[in-house]
Amino acid sequence: MAPQLVIDTLTLHFGGVTALSGVYQEVNPGDILAVIGPNGAGKTSLLNCISGLYRPSAGRIVFEDREITNLPPHRRAQLGIGRTFQNIELFKHMTVLENLMLGRHIHMSQGLVSGGFYWGRARREEEVHRRRVEEIIDFLEIESIRHKAVGTLAYGLQKRVELGRALALEPRLLLLDEPMAGMNLEEKEDMARFILDVAEEWGTTLILIEHDMGVVMDISDQVAVLDFGRKIAEGTPEEVQKNPLVVKAYLGKQ
Amino acid sequence: MQEGTLPKLLVRNAARYGEKVALREKEFGVWQPVTWVEYLGHVRRFALGLASLGFSRGDKVAIIGDNRPEWVYSELAAQALGGVAVGIYQDSLPREITHIIDHCDARIVVVEDQEQVDKLLEIKSEIPKVEKIIYYDPKGMKNYRDLLLLSFEEAEAQGEKFEDRNPAYFNRTVEEGRGGDVAIIAYTSGTTGLPKGAVLSHDNLLAMAQNLLEVDPLEPGDEFLSFLPLAWVGEQMMSISAALWSGMTVNYPEEPETVQANLKEIGPRVLFSPPRIWEDMVSKVQVRLDEAGWFKRRVSRAFIPVGYRVADCQFEGKKPGAGLRALYFLGDLVVFSAIKDHLGLVNLKRAYTGGAALGPDVFRFFHALGVNLKQIYGQTEIAGISVTHRDGDIKFNTVGRPIPETEIRISEDGEILSQGPSVFLGYYKNEEATREALKDGWLHSGDAGYLDDGGHLVVIDRLKDVMRLTDGTIFSPQFLENKMKFSPFIKEAVALGRDRPYVVAMINIEMGNVGMWAERNQIPYTTYVDLTQKPRVLELIVGEIRKANGDVPEAIRVKKFVVLHKELDADDEELTRTRKVRRGFISEKYRVLVEGLYGAAHEIPIETEVKYRDGRQVTLKTSLRVVPVANAEVKA
Structure with missing residues (x-):
C-alpha cells in the first residue's frame, strides 16, 4: 500500500533552535498515528509543518503523491488536510451549528452576492451543507447543543465541537493536537470512541498528539516518538513501549 | 371489542388513515414523518424477518433502547406473530439486563446501538437462550463480526425475501391473534428485590385504552411526545395502546437531552x-x-x-x-x-x-x-x-x-x-x-x-412505608419529601423516622440551581461536595425546609437534616429506575448518618463507595454538617 503522507527528512529551525531535525515518517491511509514525546520534543511543530503553518527549513512533505511543502494552509485544507488545535479555536459567540457550517466554507461555491440573496443555487447549496453538518452533529451526539453559543459550553464539549468543525471539512487526513487535554476520564473515553469511529467509518487517516499513554496504546495503529526534534522510535504501541530509548527519553538517564 | 389485538388495530389504522402521519422522529434536525401505511410496512417486514429467524407464536423479544420508531416496530412485529414484547430500561445495569433477558426466555433481543451491543456481548454466556441480537443504529458497528448480530435493516430485508415465498403469512398470523394472547411482559422496577414480570394480554391493554379514552377522548391528528422509557407501562399505555386505539400521532424526540426543546416544537395535545x-x-x-x-x-x-x-x-x-x-x-x-x-x-x-x-x-x-x-x-x-x-x-x-x-x-x-x-394475568x-x-x-x-x-x-x-414514630404518630415520609422537593434548590429528599422520636431528612441539592444561586451571591465553591457543605448553602436549605415544615403538624416536622455529599443514583441502587428513593436501602447504606442525626453530633464523617457505570469503584471521604431546623425544635 502506498503511503498517503510522506514526511521526508524534515528539518525546522527557529533562529538557532532546532525544532525538528531530519524527521522521516510515512503514514498509511486509514491509520491512526500517535506522535508522542516529552515537552518541547517538536510534536506540535511537526503538525504545523504538515498543516502549513510552518515552512520547514529542509525536507519535503508529500500528500497523496503531491508535494505540498510550499503550499499555504488553505490550499492544503482544500486538498483534504484538516486539523484541530491544542487550545480551542472556535468562534465563541457563534452557535455550534454556525461554527460547523463555517467549517464547510471551503466546499461552498456561491459568492457573496448570490449568497446574500439566498436564492436558488445558493439556497440549495446551503441545504446540502446543512445536511452534511447534521450528519456530523448526529455522529458526535451533540444534537442538544446545536443552537447553543460555543462559549457557554463545557470544555469537553467544546473540544468535541472543534472536532466536528474539522470533520465538516471532510478531510482525508486529520491532525489532532491533544484532543483530550484537560478532559476527565469519561470525556476521554467518549473522545477516543469518536476518533476510532472517524477512522473506521469514514476511512480518515489520523495523526494525533497525545500525552495520555493509556489512550495512545488503546487507539493508535502506529506510534512515532520524538525527543529534542529527532525521531527516536516508531512502531506499534507494544513495540514502542518496550523500546529502551523511549523509556530513557521519558524517565531520564539512570 | 372488535379488533382484539394491537397488530389488528395497526392494520385497521393503515386502512382507515392510510397516508396520515402515524409517527414522527426528529433526525438530522428535521421531523421525519411516518404514515400509517409505512408504519404497517415496517412492522410487516420486521415481523417476517423475525419469522425467517424462526420466531413464532409465544416467543419473546426483549427490547432495549431510547424511544424510536424501531422500538415500537419491534414490539408490534413480535405481537403480529403471536409473540410477546419485553421492554428493558435502557440504563439498566448488566446484572439486571441479564436477569430479565434470561428470565423472560427471550430468543431475540432488539437493541439501539453499539453501547448496548457491547453490554450484551459481555454477558453473552449468561444469556444462552438468545439467538440473535438486532441493532437499529449501525454507527460504530462496521467491524463487529459476531454471528449473534444482525442489523434492523438486514432483518427487514430478510423479511421481504420471506414475504416473496410466503405472501399470506403476515396477514394470517395477525388474523390468528386473540385478545387473550399475551402482549407484553412488563418488568416492574420494584423497590425491593429482583424485578417481577407482569404479564399483560392484548385484552388487558385494549380495555385500558378504551376505558381511558372514554374518560378523555383523543382523536387522529392529536399530537403526543413519547420520551419516557417504553419499558414503563405508562409509556406503553399512551404511545402504543392509546395511540393505536385513537389514531393520534406519536412523536419521538431527537435525543433524550433534547426533550424540552422538542416538546416546545411539537406542542402536544396530551402528556403523561x-x-x-x-x-x-x-x-x-x-x-x-x-x-x-x-x-x-x-x-x-x-x-x-x-x-x-x-x-x-x-x-x-x-x-x-x-x-x-x-x-x-x-x-x-x-x-x-x-x-x-x-x-x-x-x-x-x-x-x-x-x-x-x-x-x-x-x-x-x-x-x-x-x-x-x-x-x-x-x-x-x-x-x-x-x-x-x-x-x-x-x-x-x-x-x-x-x-x-x-x-x-x-x-x-x-x-x-x-x-x-385490565387486571393482569399474573407474574411470569x-x-x-x-x-x-x-x-x-x-x-x-x-x-x-x-x-x-x-x-x-x-x-x-x-402500605409498608407508612411509618410510626416512637410515640405512635403516623406519618408518610413521601408526603414530607414531596413538600421539601417543591423547593427549586432541593432535588431529592429522604425523610426518616420509623420507631424514632422525631423526623429527620437527607437532602440532595439541585446542583444547577444552587450553583447558580451561589454564583449570584458570590460564594466560591470547587466541587459538588464542597458546595453542599458551604454554610450559606446550608442556611439556604434550612430556609427551604422551614417553608416545607410550614403547614405540617408539629409532631412530624423535619427536625434535623444533612445535605448529602453525592447525588442519589439508580446505579448505586439508591433510587429505582423510575427515580423513587429506596428508603430502606438508603437508611442502611448511610446508617452512620442516621445514627448521627439522632445523636448529638454536629458533624458526621462519612465514607462512600461510588460505582461508575463501567464497573469501577471509588471511595469518597468527607464530613457532613448536621443542621437543626428552627421551627421544629427537638424537645428535650
Whole structure:
C-alpha cells in the first residue's frame, strides 16, 4: 500500500533552535498515528509543518503523491488536510451549528452576492451543507447543543465541537493536537470512541498528539516518538513501549 | 371489542388513515414523518424477518433502547406473530439486563446501538437462550463480526425475501391473534428485590385504552411526545395502546437531552409524565422568574396569585367571579400563556401525572397556569391505570375516580384493591407472587388509601412505608419529601423516622440551581461536595425546609437534616429506575448518618463507595454538617 503522507527528512529551525531535525515518517491511509514525546520534543511543530503553518527549513512533505511543502494552509485544507488545535479555536459567540457550517466554507461555491440573496443555487447549496453538518452533529451526539453559543459550553464539549468543525471539512487526513487535554476520564473515553469511529467509518487517516499513554496504546495503529526534534522510535504501541530509548527519553538517564 | 389485538388495530389504522402521519422522529434536525401505511410496512417486514429467524407464536423479544420508531416496530412485529414484547430500561445495569433477558426466555433481543451491543456481548454466556441480537443504529458497528448480530435493516430485508415465498403469512398470523394472547411482559422496577414480570394480554391493554379514552377522548391528528422509557407501562399505555386505539400521532424526540426543546416544537395535545418531570418544570420556571428583569418579575408576581385563586375555586367546584375571571384572562394573556409556551404546554388538552405522588403545590401551580393536569393512579399489574380525575372534578389531594369497568375497594387494613378487565394475568414464572397479588380475585396494590365522600381515591403511601414514630404518630415520609422537593434548590429528599422520636431528612441539592444561586451571591465553591457543605448553602436549605415544615403538624416536622455529599443514583441502587428513593436501602447504606442525626453530633464523617457505570469503584471521604431546623425544635 502506498503511503498517503510522506514526511521526508524534515528539518525546522527557529533562529538557532532546532525544532525538528531530519524527521522521516510515512503514514498509511486509514491509520491512526500517535506522535508522542516529552515537552518541547517538536510534536506540535511537526503538525504545523504538515498543516502549513510552518515552512520547514529542509525536507519535503508529500500528500497523496503531491508535494505540498510550499503550499499555504488553505490550499492544503482544500486538498483534504484538516486539523484541530491544542487550545480551542472556535468562534465563541457563534452557535455550534454556525461554527460547523463555517467549517464547510471551503466546499461552498456561491459568492457573496448570490449568497446574500439566498436564492436558488445558493439556497440549495446551503441545504446540502446543512445536511452534511447534521450528519456530523448526529455522529458526535451533540444534537442538544446545536443552537447553543460555543462559549457557554463545557470544555469537553467544546473540544468535541472543534472536532466536528474539522470533520465538516471532510478531510482525508486529520491532525489532532491533544484532543483530550484537560478532559476527565469519561470525556476521554467518549473522545477516543469518536476518533476510532472517524477512522473506521469514514476511512480518515489520523495523526494525533497525545500525552495520555493509556489512550495512545488503546487507539493508535502506529506510534512515532520524538525527543529534542529527532525521531527516536516508531512502531506499534507494544513495540514502542518496550523500546529502551523511549523509556530513557521519558524517565531520564539512570 | 372488535379488533382484539394491537397488530389488528395497526392494520385497521393503515386502512382507515392510510397516508396520515402515524409517527414522527426528529433526525438530522428535521421531523421525519411516518404514515400509517409505512408504519404497517415496517412492522410487516420486521415481523417476517423475525419469522425467517424462526420466531413464532409465544416467543419473546426483549427490547432495549431510547424511544424510536424501531422500538415500537419491534414490539408490534413480535405481537403480529403471536409473540410477546419485553421492554428493558435502557440504563439498566448488566446484572439486571441479564436477569430479565434470561428470565423472560427471550430468543431475540432488539437493541439501539453499539453501547448496548457491547453490554450484551459481555454477558453473552449468561444469556444462552438468545439467538440473535438486532441493532437499529449501525454507527460504530462496521467491524463487529459476531454471528449473534444482525442489523434492523438486514432483518427487514430478510423479511421481504420471506414475504416473496410466503405472501399470506403476515396477514394470517395477525388474523390468528386473540385478545387473550399475551402482549407484553412488563418488568416492574420494584423497590425491593429482583424485578417481577407482569404479564399483560392484548385484552388487558385494549380495555385500558378504551376505558381511558372514554374518560378523555383523543382523536387522529392529536399530537403526543413519547420520551419516557417504553419499558414503563405508562409509556406503553399512551404511545402504543392509546395511540393505536385513537389514531393520534406519536412523536419521538431527537435525543433524550433534547426533550424540552422538542416538546416546545411539537406542542402536544396530551402528556403523561411522572412527578419528576413536572417538578423539574416548576423549578425551571421559578428560576427563570427569579432571573428575569424587574418588570417581568413584578408582572408575573402580580398575576400568579390570581392563577392560584382561580385554581382553588375550581378545586372547590366553585365558579370564579366575573372580576377574577377578567383578571385571569389578562394574566393568561401576559404571563401564563408565555410560560406555557416556553414549556411546550400551550396546546395541551390535558396532562397526566402518575407513577408516584405529586406534591400538591406542584399540582396547584400547573392549574394556576391553566394546565389541565390530572392524576393517574394504577399499577403495572392493571395496565397502568385504574383511577383518574375527570375534567372539572379535580381535587389535588386525591387521584380521582375509577375509570369505567373498574372497581376500587379498600381492604380492612387500609390497602387499595382493584378489579376490572385490565387486571393482569399474573407474574411470569412466579406463581407465589401472583397468588399474593391476586388474593380473592382482587388486585392488591400494596398502597394505603381511602375513598373520600365524593368517591375520590386518596392514596396515603405504600402500605409498608407508612411509618410510626416512637410515640405512635403516623406519618408518610413521601408526603414530607414531596413538600421539601417543591423547593427549586432541593432535588431529592429522604425523610426518616420509623420507631424514632422525631423526623429527620437527607437532602440532595439541585446542583444547577444552587450553583447558580451561589454564583449570584458570590460564594466560591470547587466541587459538588464542597458546595453542599458551604454554610450559606446550608442556611439556604434550612430556609427551604422551614417553608416545607410550614403547614405540617408539629409532631412530624423535619427536625434535623444533612445535605448529602453525592447525588442519589439508580446505579448505586439508591433510587429505582423510575427515580423513587429506596428508603430502606438508603437508611442502611448511610446508617452512620442516621445514627448521627439522632445523636448529638454536629458533624458526621462519612465514607462512600461510588460505582461508575463501567464497573469501577471509588471511595469518597468527607464530613457532613448536621443542621437543626428552627421551627421544629427537638424537645428535650
